[in-house]
Amino acid sequence: MMTAPAAAARVGTGVSAARAAEVAADRSDKVTAFVAVESRGTKASGKCAWQLVTISGLAIDERAAVAWLVADRLMRSRCGRAAAYSKWRDSVLTGLPLTGRDRDQVIAFTRDVFGMPDSPGSFDHLEGHVGEWLWYLLMSEREDPDRRIALLEPPKFSVTEPGPDGFVVYEVDGQPLLFRLWELKKHTGASGLSGTTREAYEQLGEQGDRYLAQLTAMHADKTGNLGQICAELVDLWVDADRRAGAGVGVTSAKLPAPARCFTTMGKHLPRFAEPGQLEALLCAVQDYHDVAADVRRFVWTAL
């Protein structure tokens, strides 16, 4: 983990929020407009079919635009209808820092994740949180010809507490609904990805029941087919029913991305043997640190 002063030293691309927002708007405010997507692996028994999403080779203001989209969405989620959101947005877009009460209002929503410029929060946690938001934006923007999202959980607002990282229910024409429980990790060190992915598999094995049990209660209000599958989550999971599946998402700073990844997922989660039950997403982000730092910089610019 990075020490606080080193983390504070990360300043990102230096592109202004206004410019980043402008670039993002030019691409319809979609993260997917800045990424390249490749399908890897095979939909076979015990194998993981995965997607490689690469955010690289972008111009500096394009990378800043990705950070802006994350920061903006994240702030909207945290602030809700509070005026703090628009105050923050206006402030960072105009470059005029907030003062007094307005500043305090923004701090109330950001301190726990980002800390303050003079006492930053854990950069490690921040990178993880940015990774979760990237995954969420990618999933929500993703257009899959084979299935449509019926339910996608937004990321947790907490950066430290455990809980389900990602949960998606899909509709597939002519078939019952199916779900995927995702474990999301970030990978920033020099070591290979296998340690990170193994941790994710293990966590799914150990905590999957817990997350799904909690999701069962959380979605007990759902009706129809969605209600039906949400009521059965734990049974489908322990029985590795074809409607259940596991996903692992890794946001990595490693480029070029490895050609092979998630190869041992089937070994770690052997019960999910139906083709397509195991899926993954590797999001390889060039200068991942800078993207995370940019997200934080955009938040802090208002302070």
Next chain:
Amino acid sequence: MDRALNPQDLADALGQHAPGVLPTVEELTDLIANVEIRAFQRNFDIDAALLRTAWYLHGVASASGATDLYTPARQRRAFSVSAHIFDLALGDTERNAHDLLTLAFGAQVGYRRADLAPNATAIYRRVIALLSADSDVASHIYTLALEAGVAFLGLDVRQLNRLLSAWRRQLNTLAGMLDLDDLRTTMFGPSQQIVLAVSALLVYLRRGETTQLDLARTALVSVVDQSAGEGDHDARWVAAHLLAIAEGMETSSIWAVLPPDTPAAVAQAFTVGSPPVLTLWPPQRELLERSSYNPLAPDTKRLLLSVPTSAGKTLMAQLIICRHLATQPGDVCYITPLRSLGREMRQALTSRLRVLNRELGPDLPDYVGGDLDALLAMLAEAQRGEVEVMTPERLMQLLRRDPEAVMERFSLFVVDEAHLLAQPGRGFLLEALLAFLAASDARLVLLSGVLGNAASIANWLAPDQAEVLFTSAWRGPRRMHALLYADPLWDDLVETPRRSKEYPSTVRVPLRAKLRVKPAEAKIVSLVSDKSQPLGELVLRKSVSGKMEKADGATPAYKVAATAATALLHAGSLLMVVSQRDLTRSAADVIAGELEPFAGSRDLTAFLEQRLGAAHPLVGCVRNGVAFHHAGLPVDVLDAVEEALRNEQLRAVVATSTLTDGVNLPVRTVLVAETAYEGQQPGVRLDAPRLLNAVGRAGRAGKETEGWIVLALQQREADADFKLLQPDDADLEVHSTLGGDAAIAALAEAEALIATTADALFQLPPGPAADFASHVWFILSAIEQLDQLLREPNLKTALDRFLGFQEMDAELRDRWYALAGVVERTYATTDPGRRRRWVSTGTSLRTAALLDAVVDGVVDVAVERAPQDLTDVVEMTLQSTLTLLADLGVLDALLSYPEADGAWTFRSRRRGPVLQGIPVVDALDAWVAGAEMTDLADRFLSDVSDEAFRIEQMVDGVSRTFEHYLAWTVGVIVEQANARLEGASSFIRLRSDAAWCIRFGVDTPEALTLLTRGMRSRRLAHQLGREAAQRGLTVEQLSEWLVELHIAGWREHFDVAPREVLDLLELTRSRRQSLLRGLLEGGTATAAVRRRDDSPPGPVTVVIESDAPGSELRLVATDRGLVGVVAASSHADVEAVLASGLEVGLEVDGEALSLTAQDATIVEAHSDDAAG
């Protein structure tokens, strides 16, 4: 077996899966059992597979509305088993706060939704330290929703109100800072809505306002559907479960189950009284929702509730009592043979009755003979209560004196522990009482533990009305059974020669403890104590042939058990049950010897030092947190020990299994270490019902989720021994003592006597036949007086109402009828005055007749000694009365009667000879003059060299002789003598309250009044009595003077201990002016204030600060500091308001403190915002 590890339950909960997916029933049983066993050894590790299974089960159970997938029964079992596992996982306190709160909430939800609500409260107590009201909400926003959920399901109203109030305030401040009316849609919104929902649910439960339930639902739905804000997964999980629980509350709250015509105050007596009860347990609900023979319906005249210990029977009784009082004319009499239970009931009813503006009657001791009316007249009318709590003996005493008054006064009798009618000895009196009450039109509700023949007892109570019986097998805490053996280490034996040809050597074998634990039906695990530290030794003599026999010098079994008991204390309080009074002290000594001084018992130690003297063996034990408890200790000491155990100021108590005087309180662990001994009375043997009662104490509902029951056995280990802990129906059948061997033998003896002796009735030895004859005498007298009140009044029908007469065959019945006939004939030929007098003594007829003769002598001498010039009635002084009795040798004569049962007998050492000539008259003089126990012991038992034994014997002697036996018999003599003096137109009278002075050990009417009004400290009563005499004050004026003096003054003048302060607060309290009632009815109430002289005038808002119960309630204003203190007359009532958890605004104006109820308004305002 009352455990979650029932294989069928586990199988149902798990459902069907492919092999290897989930643990099998056997594997799961093993996994759970292993954790349970480790918990015995203070190791709380839990296997990951077990925890995963728990979450799976939680998921299955959480699928609300998925009835096509999972049956409600499966979901309930899944909740129950998952809760059990989460509960075990919670033992590992190394986990982080979020994890612990998650497990706690998961366990609480599981228990609550599996109808095991008390366990949810117990779980809350385990994580209470993680609930933060002081730190800013933003700093724990990640866990706030979990904290609110855990706190709510704890239903600890006072703490919950404190937390909710702080959280609401902080969240409102945050919203204000963000220029928002509320925090919905923001990251803080879900937590805020949960806090608001919980606040509204609490108001709903306390006040029954269904609008609050709707507000709570709206708030919770907004969290689940994320309109309150997104990203807070924990809040959504919590909200989803609270939503389901809120639905259930609509049917489980007190408001929901009370009939609609019930005055609101009845529900409030529970929801606001102390301790608050907000929801009912399943058997309580089931009972109160009965469509016929509903216990709350006034036309339900007879009812028998047979439920296990810890099923909430006492609360059922309270509900029945409170509703009856609020809706029906007449008073209520609660009867229990268990004195400890009576004390419990008094405590529980006190605050509930205050909400109803009713009072409990004075706590008068049993067996004080004489003129009760005179005493009651002495207690001002204001001291009378609408509910009396008493033993069957006291009720019988009242009935014998004036049956008409009793039956006219009480319209409901609740008889608790009714199964004790089968107890040899006292059981007959209870049976007789029930047969008598059953003949009246009063309502009669019997409460009982598990009865093997409940239906036939119900049929006895109300023939052909099967529905009078209500049974339930439900109980909250699980119970773990274990057997404790002394395990000889044969490999380490030491053989030494001895001087005997037949047995030439002694073999000493070290003993260790072996605990055989049964965590699941098919699993028994053995745990042993450290081999290198034996707990004692087995001593044997070895014959020439090598045969070994037990020899002297072995470590007694109680010692091994007591030493082993210390290893179980880590889990919580322990009750050790032994067979003899002496062993309670010895075992307590052993346990205390293993422990360090215990800070929690400091107050109790101080009280006991003052009450019993520092040398009394109890004091030394209590210093280390261990007490012993037996009938030889004074009642106030027993009361203090029980209170300390209840308040966790003791770690262990050793008691005898004598139900009547035993400890009725629940504890974490019960260790039954009984040994049968030679000469043991049948009534004190550890039979199945008694064992069940003892083990029923294990596991405190609401405090812990599991109780441990350990049965120590002095025999070779065997799996079958576990069956002892699970008696079957046949073992638990209740039958009249009249059909028992002892009664039949006594009857035969009586028949033989009658055949050969003219006045056989007066020669009957003490026992069942004499008791029967005495009771027949009472029936005959009652029939004379009560022909209007009893149905079909004649002796035969009265006898036929006995359970025994219904159970026995015709031949035996005829023999008892014949004995009754002898009594009837004697009664008919006895002078009417004597008939009545012999009834009221409460003794055998033989003793009644003897007393009559004594009274003749007393009357003669009283007349002889009376001044000749009297023109009006004059009472002799106490001293003259006692001198007169002493001069006639009355006290010595009384001590020779069989009823004295060896009272006033002392020994020079524990197994030494009986000391002769200890002057009872002088000792009694010193006792009423106020001498302390140590003084009495030093003065009268100087021949006893062991100081501890000296004081212990004196305490026992005073308790048995003065406080019980002489108080009773002298009372009878004084009353009868005075009646005869009046009849003889003499003006002289014996001191009418002499018996009460003997009972309490005081000599002034003022001190006596104080003690009969509930003051427990004789020392203080003496001191105040003298003060009153000096100042020429009546007790009422003394009370006013004490109010002026206030707590600080009491400390200064009388050096009062904390316990004595509580007594004085109760004494000086304004009765029938319940602040709680006022607050609930009108929203405001006023208390008296002692304002500081230098406090500026004008109204000021204050808060109350206090250090400990009984210390000053300081009224502090933010800007002015200390404004004053709550006056003594209002102190107890203000404390009751604080204990209720009602949120009140406080304002001091002049000498008045205004209290204004606030909680409902706050919640409504915020929830309206939320809903808008």
